[in-house]
Amino acid sequence: xxxxxxxxxxxxxxxxxxxxxxxxxxxxxxxxxxxxxxxxxxxxxxxxxxxxxxxxxxxxxxxxxxxxxxxxxxxxxxxxxxxxxxxxxxxxxxxxxxxxxxxxxxxxxxxxxxxxxxxxxxxxxxxxxxxxxx
Numbered sequence: 760x761x762x763x764x765x766x767x768x769x770x771x772x773x774x775x776x777x778x779x780x781x782x783x784x785x786x787x788x789x790x791x792x793x794x795x796x797x798x799x800x801x802x803x804x805x806x807x808x809x810x811x812x813x814x815x816x817x818x819x820x821x822x823x824x825x826x827x828x829x830x831x832x833x834x835x836x837x838x839x840x841x842x843x844x845x846x847x848x849x850x851x852x853x854x855x856x857x858x859x860x861x862x863x864x865x866x867x868x869x870x871x872x873x874x875x876x877x878x879x880x881x882x883x884x885x886x887x888x889x890x891x892x893x
Contacts, residue, residue, distance in 0.1 A: 803878065808885040810864040811847050811857050819845040822856065829893075830854075830870045830877045836888040837866055837879065857882075 811819075822844035825831055831839050842858035842865060849855075852873055858866040866888075869878040879889040 802890050803880065803887045807867070807869060807878065808880060808882075808887075810882050811845075811855070811867070815847055816845055816857060816859075816864070819847045819857070822846050825856075828854070828856070828870075830868065833893065834877065834879060834889055839866075839868075842866065 822828075825839045825844050837858075839858060842860050845857045845859065847855040847857055852871065854868075854870040854872065856868045856870075857864050858868075864882045867880045867882055869880070870876070871878075875892050877889065877891060877893045878887060880886070881888050
């Protein structure tokens with residue numbers, strides 16, 4: 760008899776602790792996509808926010824035609840054609856391009872190929888200007 764009372768009390772307590780998820784609490788796919796597209800400095804590492812070291816920049820390839828890179832077609836945070844562009848890394852997983860004006864690194868783009876994520880970083884303010892899927 761004591762076991763049945765204890766079992767009943769445990770059932771009532773556990774039942775009271777559960778919560779129902781309403782439709783209002785869940786995000787729609789559109790809302791989730793909007794949240795994903797929001798610019799967030801938390802999404803960038805210290806390495807991503809920092810300028811490329813001079814040795815890597817010296818060893819990088821100069822890009823004469825930035826239009827060959829599809830990630831720049833839809834972005835509107837800066838005009839890449841106004842800067843000297845350097846391809847710092849173009850590996851299987853990531854493409855990093857640095858934009859230089861009068862010897863100073865101004866912007867860095869990071870295109871993560873696996874998830875088609877494109878970031879544009881203002882190197883002067885160490886601010887993420889764009890962080891979105893393309």
